[in-house]
Amino acid sequence: MAAALEVAGLTCRFGGVTALDRVDLALARGEALGLIGPNGSGKTSLLNVVSGHHAPETGSVRLGGREIAGLPSDRIATLGVARTFQTPRVLTRLTVFENLRAARHARAPGIEMLWQARAARRRERERLLSLLALFGLEGKAHDMPDALTLMELRELEIARVLAADPALILLDEPAAGMTEAETDRLARTVATHLLPGRSAIIIEHKVTFVTALCKRIAVLDAGRKIADGRATDVLAGSAVRQSYFGAGTC
């Protein structure tokens, strides 16, 4: 069976800056990979290439064996990839519920552009409200997103990923700006609802969050992959400690 995701020789440049430098990365089905590295090391660029926001210069990206490098992001999304953003990205002119429903539009049959049967409408509504209920957000379904806290916005993004029901999930610093208690709560939610049956790449600076969710960790530094392996081994490695915490701290 083909790997969930297979990245090979991926290079991506912006002007004179090489954001990704011949990166190889493979992700087995159902595996959660932690992606760490200092700011500007290329983590988000990797997510942007995989999700189709940027086209790579060279290299290949295979999703379940199928080449997707350079495909437009809407095609990649419908092939089963969903992501969250470093700064929560929601539609400010739609209600919380409509934000969630947005993830269903691309997957609905074409006729529903014009007409959604009453039963299908009710089923969708119940399912989306139950997703909001996972986060205790069902009471805010009809609020505008600016009534939500940062934590709730991130939860809305995660609910939106769940609504899309993707095979591959890309999380970009989901715990940034959260308190320790919030981070723990988020880790539990991701572990129970998001990860089962799906593959995931999780970018996060909070090492406890990553180790709680991922058995494997890869490290990027200046666009290159400098380590990839069991979380405990990688975090113990000297190259990683040096790039992450700076020389001389160990």
Next chain:
Amino acid sequence: MDGFTISVLSNIALFSFLAISAWVLLIAGEISFGQQAYFALGAYGAGIATAVWQWPFALGVAFGIGLGALVGGLVAWPAVRLSGLHYAIATLAFAELVRATLNVFTYRRDVGGVATGPDGANGFRDIRWVYEAGLPPGAYLLVIAGCLAGVIGLVALLTRGRFMARLRIVGEDPILAAMMGLPVARTRIAAAALAGGIAALGGALYAHLATYVEPAQFSVMTGVHALAYGLIGGLGTVFGPILGVLIDIGLLESLRIFAGYRMVVFGGLVAVVLILRPRGVLDERMMHRVAAWLRR
């Protein structure tokens, strides 16, 4: 109803088509200064169909709508790659192209011994189907109102379905829309075709009310007004652009209280509304509040 009231109401309804057309594109995140071109295409297309080809009225209007929708989609196909100001300029350029073409477009055929059809800058007269059918102005007003109700009904249907939601998502954040699997370009092309068809329907009805159209009527100012109606009235509902038309045609023009200062007052009103409520009086937030109130 006296003639003046009928003519004011007809004007309000006809401008509403144009305003809703510009509003559809505003929802999809595109600013068009060129919807008057589709109004013109509808007027000329339906006019030629009924006056020159002697088609029945409904078929002629349908031809006008089809022409507007087709051209709207075709123009959008390359233009959706542009955004913001660039798209606005492209629509303006296309509308001027249409007007310049109509200025030289001559298509005269002998109909019952009279040369009938567009005659370049001299205009297109004798679009007389409505008068030959013996329809009084009041009855024709009902036809116009019925068509407007049809457009509002269509938008309501598309709002209940997923189409309008997709337009709004693509309009607010095309990058996020694509990441959720929505084809941004195709969605905007569909919006442009819908907008073209709606404007063309207005044009077709207008041509048969006026019996005479000429290229000079479809100038840039018409398009700018159409755009301003949605911006004043609000982008949250299809009634926003209609409210804009009511304010401008219904109050400023018809009451004559501002006489020669109408454009000054209207321009000032647009500026004030855009500062106080950037997305118009009936904006999305207001409509969600209304929806919440209705749910109680």
